[in-house]
Amino acid sequence: MAAPSTPHTAHPPRPDDGPRDHLPWWSVLAGIVSGIVLLAVSGALSLVFSSSSSPLVAVGSAFVDIVPGSLKDLVIGLFGTRDKLVLGISMLVVYAVLTGAAGLLGARRPVLGALILVALGAFAGITVGARAQNTAADLIPTLLGTAVAVPSLLALLRVARASPARVTTAPPSAPPRRAVILGSGVLAAILAVGAQTVAGSREMARRAAQFVLPSPAHRARRIPEDAQIDLAGMPPYLTPNDDFYRIDTALAVPRVDPTSWQLRIGGMVDHELTLDLGQLLAEPMTETHVTLTCVSNTVGGDLAGNATWLGVPVRRLLERAGVQDGADMVLSRSIDGFTASTPLEALTDDRDALIAVGMNGNPLPPEHGYPVRMVVPGLYGYVSATKWLTEMMVTRFADDTAYWTSRGWSDRGPIKTASRIDVPRARARLERDGEGAVVLGGTAWAQHRGITGVQVRIDDGAWKDARLGAEVSTDTWTQWALRWPDAEPGEHTATVRAIDSTGEVQTAEQADPAPNGASGWHSVDFTVT
Numbered sequence: 001m002a003a004p005s006t007p008h009t010a011h012p013p014r015p016d017d018g019p020r021d022h023l024p025w026w027s028v029l030a031g032i033v034s035g036i037v038l039l040a041v042s043g044a045l046s047l048v049f050s051s052s053s054s055p056l057v058a059v060g061s062a063f064v065d066i067v068p069g070s071l072k073d074l075v076i077g078l079f080g081t082r083d084k085l086v087l088g089i090s091m092l093v094v095y096a097v098l099t100g101a102a103g104l105l106g107a108r109r110p111v112l113g114a115l116i117l118v119a120l121g122a123f124a125g126i127t128v129g130a131r132a133q134n135t136a137a138d139l140i141p142t143l144l145g146t147a148v149a150v151p152s153l154l155a156l157l158r159v160a161r162a163s164p165a166r167v168t169t170a171p172p173s174a175p176p177r178r179a180v181i182l183g184s185g186v187l188a189a190i191l192a193v194g195a196q197t198v199a200g201s202r203e204m205a206r207r208a209a210q211f212v213l214p215s216p217a218h219r220a221r222r223i224p225e226d227a228q229i230d231l232a233g234m235p236p237y238l239t240p241n242d243d244f245y246r247i248d249t250a251l252a253v254p255r256v257d258p259t260s261w262q263l264r265i266g267g268m269v270d271h272e273l274t275l276d277l278g279q280l281l282a283e284p285m286t287e288t289h290v291t292l293t294c295v296s297n298t299v300g301g302d303l304a305g306n307a308t309w310l311g312v313p314v315r316r317l318l319e320r321a322g323v324q325d326g327a328d329m330v331l332s333r334s335i336d337g338f339t340a341s342t343p344l345e346a347l348t349d350d351r352d353a354l355i356a357v358g359m360n361g362n363p364l365p366p367e368h369g370y371p372v373r374m375v376v377p378g379l380y381g382y383v384s385a386t387k388w389l390t391e392m393m394v395t396r397f398a399d400d401t402a403y404w405t406s407r408g409w410s411d412r413g414p415i416k417t418a419s420r421i422d423v424p425r426a427r428a429r430l431e432r433d434g435e436g437a438v439v440l441g442g443t444a445w446a447q448h449r450g451i452t453g454v455q456v457r458i459d460d461g462a463w464k465d466a467r468l469g470a471e472v473s474t475d476t477w478t479q480w481a482l483r484w485p486d487a488e489p490g491e492h493t494a495t496v497r498a499i500d501s502t503g504e505v506q507t508a509e510q511a512d513p514a515p516n517g518a519s520g521w522h523s524v525d526f527t528v529t
């Protein structure tokens with residue numbers, strides 16, 4: 001098999017000429033590097049367009065959307081940060097294999113290598129184009145990335161082929177010099193892109209921080225000090241924004257431009273409304289404490305957080321729009337195409353359902369929906385808490401479904417009464433105090449009904465009433481503590497259950513998160529010393 005000759009080759013190399021083993025590896029590397037060029041160039045340009053115009057983000061998001069709904073409790077991690085990382089790494093591995101193959105095949109037939117790269121670019125382009133929030137302009141990063149990557153591949157393949165053994169008559173330094181020049185060009189491009197990415201995200205954070213919140217017309221109740229149980233290891237009563245759990249299908253946090261943001265309210269209404277951010281911020285603001293919970297939370301899990309939210313009551317804007325008879329649902333839509341179907345009555349009764357702009361005294365952090373999201377007390381996030389909100393359509397459950405409800409999750413998402421042991425942690429040790437007692441503590445919630453009691457059982461003993469921290473509102477969680485006066489040293493199991501204001505005792509019946517939330521009692525094994 002004749003290797004491709006360079007212009008400098010005086011004699012065609014013989015089949016066994018040169019270190020053939022090296023040739024494919026350099027070509028594979030050439031393919032991978034040009035693949036990186038594609039991602040780097042398009043990734044950098046996506047800073048100018050939108051996060052969803054990045055091919056990596058678009059392909060990953062498409063994958064997330066295709067995963068069947070029945071897998072949601074398995075892929076719950078997908079929505080937590082770590083499994084997003086796992087998805088990203090798996091995608092990069094597949095991509096490295098494909099671009100490596102482009103290099104390998106390109107070693108023999110450069111056109112074939114180039115075609116594979118073009119095909120990858122086209123696939124990415126189609127995926128980018130299919131994202132709900134993208135416009136034709138969002139294709140530009142992928143197009144330009146591919147346009148730069150293909151000549152890079154051809155150039156790198158030439159370098160890979162120009163191994164010293166073959167270039168017999170060329171000045172000996174020519175191939176290395178070319179390689180150095182090309183290599184450093186690629187490296188410089190990657191570094192430039194990296195720097196841009198960091199600068200871009202800093203700029204984003206800076207802009208978010210500049211947002212000035214209006215002061216509330218209706219202030220939230222001050223949180224009494226004894227809402228917080230004074231016990232080491234208890235979570236803070238209000239969850240700091242940085243520690244607030246994050247669940248969404250967004251691989252890259254959508255970058256919403258506050259200056260062009262608009263909220264449309266339409267569907268079964270008498271008058272459609274459109275508000276920009278200035279108009280929304282000019283509305284009288286309500287401040288309220290609400291505990292948010294994810295339907296994917298498992299018994300004892302931590303996909304729940306409590307914050308002080310600031311926003312405009314949904315009720316007021318719906319009144320202004322004039323909801324028509326027969327409607328029973330509002331389909332809210334995020335800039336990235338995520339939708340939630342919220343029962344109309346939860347948005348029009350007297351609860352503090354908000355179109356929120358503030359979280360714990362700050363503008364919403366980007367990952368929690370900047371600039372505007374929904375917060376509805378009493379409902380799981382998947383049917384109510386749309387982040388990066390852009391649209392609310394008044395409609396009927398009979399006519400429309402939302403992101404998760406079209407994947408098998410329940411239409412109605414009332415939060416189940418739940419309780420959790422935070423102290424001690426599983427398999428931890430509790431040391432007896434001077435009087436031989438230990439203290440257990442935890443959190444209970446039944447949003448919009450409220451917690452009226454928490455009971456704890458040690459081993460097979462009787463249920464004992466825990467002391468409750470102050471109740472701030474029925475929409476927030478309540479902390480509890482139980483002192484066990486004559487704690488016996490040794491291994492024990494504690495179990496907790498809550499009672500809500502309807503008098504209902506939290507069910508012992510175990511259920512998985514799908515389709516409408518986990519149930520069962522939380523137990524913790526621990527040792528008294």
Ligand SMILES: Nc1nc2c(c(=O)[nH]1)N[C@H]1C(S)=C(S)[C@@H](COP(=O)(O)O)O[C@H]1N2
Nearest residue numbers: 245246247248249294334338381382385387
């Ligand atoms: N745009 C968008 N909004 C969303 C989601 C999403 O995937 N996309 N997930 C929902 C779910 S399932 C939950 S539990 C809450 C979580 O809000 P948080 O991340 O601020 O805690 O957001 C809701 N809002």
Ligand SMILES: [Mo]
Nearest residue numbers: 294295381382
């Ligand atoms: Mo969720």
